[in-house]
Amino acid sequence: MRLNAENVLDDCKRAFELLENVNSDEQLFRIYWLTELALLSTVGEILYKIDCEENEKVKLIWSNRFKELKENKDEHKIFWSFIKEERNNIIHEYKVSYSEDGAHRVSVASNSVAFYVPESFFGDAGDNLKDELASYTLDSNIYRPMDCADAWGSIDCRDLIEKAIFWWENEIGTIKQKLGSV
Numbered sequence: 001m002r003l004n005a006e007n008v009l010d011d012c013k014r015a016f017e018l019l020e021n022v023n024s025d026e027q028l029f030r031i032y033w034l035t036e037l038a039l040l041s042t043v044g045e046i047l048y049k050i051d052c053e054e055n056e057k058v059k060l061i062w063s064n065r066f067k068e069l070k071e072n073k074d075e076h077k078i079f080w081s082f083i084k085e086e087r088n089n090i091i092h093e094y095k096v097s098y099s100e101d102g103a104h105r106v107s108v109a110s111n112s113v114a115f116y117v118p119e120s121f122f123g124d125a126g127d128n129l130k131d132e133l134a135s136y137t138l139d140s141n142i143y144r145p146m147d148c149a150d151a152w153g154s155i156d157c158r159d160l161i162e163k164a165i166f167w168w169e170n171e172i173g174t175i176k177q178k179l180g181s182v
Helices: 004-020 026-054 056-071 073-093 124-132 157-179
Strands: 104-108 134-138
Touching: 004 026, 004 157, 026 056, 026 073, 026 157, 056 073, 056 157, 073 157
Parallel strands: none
Antiparallel strands: 104 134
16 A cells, blocks of 8 residues: 555655755755755645545554654654744745855864864854864855754754655654555
């Protein structure tokens, strides 16, 4: 049995490929971002409004699962703090949560891994550290951190989309496994 939500998830995967391949066109990136978030949100809507209505077993499984999701929001942060929250930002405020500031500084200490250092970090207090790091400016398409660093750290916005797709794959896989139709 193929769930209708899987068709939307397939479109999420294709939209992600398109987003990954945007060069320096900021508007096109934003349009693909908006499309991707709408699709990620739609997976759940189709699961609930179509798949659950068409199949009582799916309805029972998803109802129980959604109850668990509500009770354990911290364990499902990708759903509550990204898919739902970013969707609401887009629909109600037409606002995105990735940094639209353009190029970003990545700094490397000798023999270590690159890490993101916001430009604000290098104020007067950061000048000594700045001298010890090799800094590189990356094109905005190479690295686009989320603005809400408290929730996601310095993760690239596309990495969150990838996590959200994976999360939906797991949720749908669990439903299908419980249905016995994997």
